[in-house]
Amino acid sequence: MDLEKIISNVKNNREQIDFNISVDCVLFTVQDNKLKVLLTKLLPGNEWVLPGGFIFRSENVETAAIRVLKQRTGLDQIFLQQFNTFSDPNRFLFRSLIKDLGLETIDIVQLPERVISIGFFALVNYELITLTGGEFEEDTCWAEVTKLPKLMFDHQIIIIEAMESLRKELYFKPIAYNLLPEKFTMPELQKLYEIILDKKMERSSFQKKMLKWDIYERLNERKTGGAHKQPFLYRFDTMKYKVAIEKDIKFGM
Amino acid sequence: MDLEKIISNVKNNREQIDFNISVDCVLFTVQDNKLKVLLTKLLPGNEWVLPGGFIFRSENVETAAIRVLKQRTGLDQIFLQQFNTFSDPNRFLFRSLIKDLGLETIDIVQLPERVISIGFFALVNYELITLTGGEFEEDTCWAEVTKLPKLMFDHQIIIIEAMESLRKELYFKPIAYNLLPEKFTMPELQKLYEIILDKKMERSSFQKKMLKWDIYERLNERKTGGAHKQPFLYRFDTMKYKVAIEKDIKFGM
DNA sequence: GCAAAAGTGTTGCAGATACACCCATGG
């Protein structure tokens, strides 16, 4: 990612790309029992930004978001959800950006004014990403949502709103499994809920609630390696989930 | 609203207006116990469209939506909520639109390709609108959501998604009062819920649920005029609502 | 006075919570 590249992009690809609209992706993961988001830099040494990009005229915004995430993570099956549009007239001004970065030599006549951005949040398991980690740039990091560094533009607001949306969603839909490996245990799932909703829960009640929804398949395996009794492994079952939705099951916490 | 006006707009106002992005407003109201949406026409005799408009470079998308609704209804205090972005590459093509309408004489070189639209749904009390109804054009109507006429572009999809969002919201937030006059009765509120959620409810339970939330103020007045026992009048109380949110009250149906 | 609508009280059931108890594992 390189700002000058972006700017030459703007000048040379007006036919293919809409430079008034972008997507910004808040990619969440959980590592060391902490909720984190992926950040990157436009210029080395500068402030952090969310991974994002402009939209090709031949694609819709979801496709653009998938493209951006694929480019960052190597994955193209990431859980993704649009949550808001950011359109403050002063949120992203090419002209002031270039001035701030001391790139005044660039001819800015053809650059658009305000850029409107569609915010997406995405969920991914940390281990899946590190598997394809080879392509990461140095100017990329996982930042704890409680300890965000200084961010450019309105990206802090975008992250905060993404978290609110994630919480609201998790409160009513069982989307947390997207943050876990394919096979996971109930204690792991509970830990996730506790981290995201920032609320301790009772072990037995939690488990019963999850099982009652009947959307997780219990495998004939148990998690080995840890000390103490080995917990069962579960897997999210898409078919069961569809059946549960048909039955109008409520997934509220 | 006039298509040729729009097109001359595009040509003459590129400085002020972003013609790649628009807002479309699904304005709901309830009349005769039916849920209806406001529709309009681009050209007399042509198909229906949702009220919408482009976005000034000096405003955000919410302001644009408020502007569009104010222009249609005379009201600027309408409950409004963004619900999705519509960006299919073929959803709105100026070029094919002009061709379809037989306006091929128009020079289309400067028109944008695909227009991305931000969808809003809005709620308004029917009586409030008719008060300022003088400025309505002939080519404007309230269409029942169950009997939609043929619509241009992807506007039918937008309405359907708006309804789903409205239902989902109403299921978890007490927004229905926006469709009622300031003072309303519990039976009226219940009727609304039944229309929107398309589900009959038990009178006594409904009333208790509403009162338990403690967000409606019971007035020392009763609704007169109808036959039978006069029901109490209530008013949505913003302060009480804030308190209830603080208390983490669940407004689920 | 009666029918219909609205307010209020009562009861029973289902779901959730809290707790208890047991089991398994590694150190």
Place this chain on the structure above:
DNA sequence: CCATGGGTGTATCTGCAACACTTTTGC
């Protein structure tokens, strides 16, 4: 063998749906 974590059963509590009963109004 014991501390800890995990599975499962059970008692209790709560909320709410369903129903009953009462009150009020217009005709």
